[in-house]
Amino acid sequence: MFQLDSHPSGRHFLQIPGPTNVPDRVLRAIDQPTIDHRGPEFARLTFEILEGLKEVFQTAGPVIIYPASGTGAWEAALVNTLSAGDRVLMFETGHFATLWRALAEKLGLVVDFVPGDWRSGIDAALVEAKLAEDRAHMIKAVLAVHNETSTGVMSRIPPIRQAIDRVGHPALLMVDTISSLGSIDYRHEAWGVDVTVGGSQKGLMLPPGLSFNAVSDKAIAASKHARLPRAYWRWDEMLTMNRQGYFPSTPATNLLYGLHESIAMLREEGLPAVFSRHARHAEATRRAVRGWGLEVLCRDPDKYSNTLTAVMMPDGHDADAFRRAVLAQFDMSLGTGLGKLAGRVFRIGHLGFFNDLMLCGTLCGVEMGLALQDVPHGRNGVGEALAHLRETTTTTTTTEQRRAA
Numbered sequence: 001m002f003q004l005d006s007h008p009s010g011r012h013f014l015q016i017p018g019p020t021n022v023p024d025r026v027l028r029a030i031d032q033p034t035i036d037h038r039g040p041e042f043a044r045l046t047f048e049i050l051e052g053l054k055e056v057f058q059t060a061g062p063v064i065i066y067p068a069s070g071t072g073a074w075e076a077a078l079v080n081t082l083s084a085g086d087r088v089l090m091f092e093t094g095h096f097a098t099l100w101r102a103l104a105e106k107l108g109l110v111v112d113f114v115p116g117d118w119r120s121g122i123d124a125a126l127v128e129a130k131l132a133e134d135r136a137h138m139i140k141a142v143l144a145v146h147n148e149t150s151t152g153v154m155s156r157i158p159p160i161r162q163a164i165d166r167v168g169h170p171a172l173l174m175v176d177t178i179s180s181l182g183s184i185d186y187r188h189e190a191w192g193v194d195v196t197v198g199g200s201q202k203g204l205m206l207p208p209g210l211s212f213n214a215v216s217d218k219a220i221a222a223s224k225h226a227r228l229p230r231a232y233w234r235w236d237e238m239l240t241m242n243r244q245g246y247f248p249s250t251p252a253t254n255l256l257y258g259l260h261e262s263i264a265m266l267r268e269e270g271l272p273a274v275f276s277r278h279a280r281h282a283e284a285t286r287r288a289v290r291g292w293g294l295e296v297l298c299r300d301p302d303k304y305s306n307t308l309t310a311v312m313m314p315d316g317h318d319a320d321a322f323r324r325a326v327l328a329q330f331d332m333s334l335g336t337g338l339g340k341l342a343g344r345v346f347r348i349g350h351l352g353f354f355n356d357l358m359l360c361g362t363l364c365g366v367e368m369g370l371a372l373q374d375v376p377h378g379r380n381g382v383g384e385a386l387a388h389l390r391e392t393t394t395t396t397t398t399t400e401q402r403r404a405a
């Protein structure tokens, strides 16, 4: 077996904003014999998962599953709906918006990329202004990253939908929910999204390797006329085979066992409880950051992410040196600064399979790391977080009580 670095005793703290900690229940589900993906048991598995995913994406429409990382689902969203030379509107919210833009350009799309400061979300007024200028309807899609994993800034989707509708623009709306799905309230259908891109390795508590497109009728209609070359990513072949409980090529059988289990876990806890757990942990984390006298990267409290917090390092201190010290001393991985934030921020992931005491351990590790690295900081970060957890504790329903309900 591949030898991991030695973790002397106790569990490693994986507090990057994805991949996240995989629950033992999910690991055990994955650790079952691989079955015939053309057999009858498999069709039952597929049907149950496809129904469960609709609840997670909050849609009655189809959700397509790819054995691919999130980048594959980005590509699938574009090649199924657009043609070479089509214009798309995007916003520079951070590293992942920048990567999606680069992918779109490699496919031959023309991207109108509205510059941003990597500390703010998408301004719906700008969406409206850009689309109002486009009287000839040359823009075929608006692409938004719901939760920017590189910055901890969440863009609100309903105001973007309303902006598109106010100017009566026919552009498709595509949203990346890779670090929000299953953690922050997201409603594919009610919010009028045409393609939602998701991934397995964050709120769904699975290892990396699966990604998703939830699609609207309008997106499916667009796919009939889109001319970008596509073969593996074709929605039509997927949808046809899925209707019988199968996939056009060999699916990731064991990851699907895991997905079946993680959907069960989300159902047992209940999505509203999952969302409020994430909101509470995120608020406790921000209080800790303020208690340390450090700054949260996100400028706008209305756009704080509930799945991760990006923390700015004081001038003269390298965020990566800090992260290395925390890993070496406390066996905890924190998220690195990506792109132009390299060395300037570290990110605390507080999503997925996570509870109060895991948050406490995480914040203690950060506070002790700041002291270890002589980073000037206030001493009461953990105390502030604990006070918030104490004030907002509600009686937890046990799994048995939830199952019985």
Ligand SMILES: Cc1ncc(COP(=O)(O)O)c(C=O)c1O
Residues within 6 Å of the ligand: 018, 069, 070, 071, 072, 096, 145, 147, 148, 149, 150, 176, 177, 178, 179, 199, 208
């Ligand atoms: C918001 C967002 N979009 C896209 C991606 C790319 O996904 P992947 O690395 O799984 O291909 C990530 C990865 O972390 C992400 O956080």
